[in-house]
Amino acid sequence: MKCPYCSAPDSKVVNSRPSDDGASIRRRRECLNCARRFTTYERAQLEPLMVVKRSGPREAFNPDKLLRGLSLATEKRPVEPEALRAFAYGFEDEVGAAEIASEEIGKRAMTFLRPLDDVAYIRFASVYRDFDSLERFIEEIRGLKNKDEG
Incomplete structure (x- = not known):
């Protein structure tokens, strides 16, 4: 090694x-x-989980890539790195399918981050959902606030 x-x-x-x-x-x-x-x-390593990208090509799932995205979103936030590692490296076992759309990976990551830390959730969502305006960003934050109050 x-x-x-x-x-x-x-x-x-x-x-x-x-x-x-x-x-x-x-x-x-x-x-x-x-x-x-x-x-x-x-x-x-049995059969690798294949990720179907938005543009169509397929590639093998890489837990390090998911962990890197989660780590960037949670940088300087009170989130345990071990929780991120467990999610990323356990992800393939949780899917239970031969392939998954990259959008589904993003949705599951956001579902995972939401209860852990609102700021990390928004950071991840801003990249995943590709916010193109300040209004879209504010709309997402309001959605978070409404869920907390409801």
Whole structure:
């Protein structure tokens, strides 16, 4: 396993245990070059979940891409990174289908973020829904406020 810090090609496994969901193995590794430690997750890869993009092409689902989007939305917000990681890496198991539209991934991510943090939800929604005006942004915030009051 390549070290994420120094890019050395070799590391050793220091600790290995099943993850919380039992569908993957969490491994603590130590770089043989720089001696820094990092965590990797290993899981069985059966048939990959295929994502149907808005423009039509298909690509394999990448939980790191989803996690990156969630992390950007929750940056400097009181949201546990482990909750984001669990959602992103458990997403494929929750879908239970061979393919999913990218719009559905966005909807599910917004549903996940909504109860966690309103600001993170709005940040994610602004990118996912591609707000093209301030009015559209304000409309989304009013919708949030109305749901909270109702």
